[in-house]
Amino acid sequence: MSDNLSEGIQLAGPLLFNVNCGIATVTLHDPRTRNSLSERVIDLIVESVERVNADVDVKCMVITGSGSTFCSGGNMKEMFTQGSFTQGSSVAIRKAMMGYQRIVRAIQSLEVPSIAAINGPAVGGGFDLALACDMRLASENAKLIQRFLSLGVISADGGWWLLPRIVGLARAYEIALQDKPINAENALKLGLVSAVFGVEQFMPKTIEFAQEISRHPPHSIRLAKRLIQQSSRCDLDASLELAASMQADLYRTEDQREAVAAFVEKRSGNYKGR
Numbered sequence: 051m052s053d054n055l056s057e058g059i060q061l062a063g064p065l066l067f068n069v070n071c072g073i074a075t076v077t078l079h080d081p082r083t084r085n086s087l088s089e090r091v092i093d094l095i096v097e098s099v100e101r102v103n104a105d106v107d108v109k110c111m112v113i114t115g116s117g118s119t120f121c122s123g124g125n126m127k128e129m130f131t132q133g134s135f136t137q138g139s140s141v142a143i144r145k146a147m148m149g150y151q152r153i154v155r156a157i158q159s160l161e162v163p164s165i166a167a168i169n170g171p172a173v174g175g176g177f178d179l180a181l182a183c184d185m186r187l188a189s190e191n192a193k194l195i196q197r198f199l200s201l202g203v204i205s206a207d208g209g210w211w212l213l214p215r216i217v218g219l220a221r222a223y224e225i226a227l228q229d230k231p232i233n234a235e236n237a238l239k240l241g242l243v244s245a246v247f248g249v250e251q252f253m254p255k256t257i258e259f260a261q262e263i264s265r266h267p268p269h270s271i272r273l274a275k276r277l278i279q280q281s282s283r284c285d286l287d288a289s290l291e292l293a294a295s296m297q298a299d300l301y302r303t304e305d306q307r308e309a310v311a312a313f314v315e316k317r318s319g320n321y322k323g324r
Contacts, residue, residue, distance in 0.1 A: 065094040066116070067101070072109040072264040073257065074102050074162075077116050084122035085115040087175050092152055099156040106323040109264035109271050111160060112256060113183060114167035120192065121176025124150065147206050150175065154208030157182035158279075161272045163263055167256045168192040168234075168243065178209030181216060184275070187259060188243040189252040194232040196225065215282070217241050267305035267321045 078085035166183035214222035312319035
């Protein structure tokens with residue numbers, strides 16, 4: 051087990067990891083850099099995903115930021131100090147960029163549903179981190195900022211692959227090419243977030259949202275996510291075949307029988323991940 055990740059909250063280092071009642075909460079925690087994405091933070095995000103995937107008791111993962119910022123994007127000081135993005139060869143820059151791409155690969159490989167709890171500005175790679183999650187909720191103080199074209203670059207960590215799948219092609223062009231900050235209200239109108247909450251109620255409402263997911267049997271949750279995810283990338287026949295295989299597996303679980311009993315008896319299910 052890593053020193054930076056524990057079953058409770060880790061109070062030191064750039065990332066906090068907590069599991070409570072089946073909900074894992076990952077909090078970016080580097081106030082000096084407004085929760086930027088350093089190499090260490092990326093390592094810890096990847097490790098968090100691996101831990102969640104290995105724990106059948108975890109049914110949902112929330113990603114948020116400490117303080118008033120969700121994520122300020124790439125750690126510019128680290129990037130320019132190391133010189134890989136400014137002075138290196140094309141091969142070196144590509145290699146460094148692939149290091150940042152580990153974030154979207156990790157989040158997309160997460161077996162449980164993911165929720166980006168956007169508590170404040172999400173800038174550059176922070177915007178893309180939010181897009182990588184399955185669902186997004188926003189505080190009224192949230193602001194989504196691309197800031198790629200403004201710096202003469204593009205989104206190279208998956209954001210522009212994800213964006214049109216979330217808001218449609220025309221809206222994706224508009225958001226990417228205009229490169230304007232998007233406040234919480236407009237993010238809701240555009241379909242970038244599912245809901246906007248007041249600052250004081252933001253995290254309690256986010257946890258309530260996650261609890262609506264985590265009340266279901268763990269294997270059903272994971273297979274539901276996988277089916278939706280893979281169905282968006284295959285034809286109907288392949289999706290139906292996959293669904294039939296998954297359903298056959300679920301009908302053989304204790305939790306499925308418990309779910310039926312709980313429904314008939316009008317009570318909450320007591321699921322064991324079996």
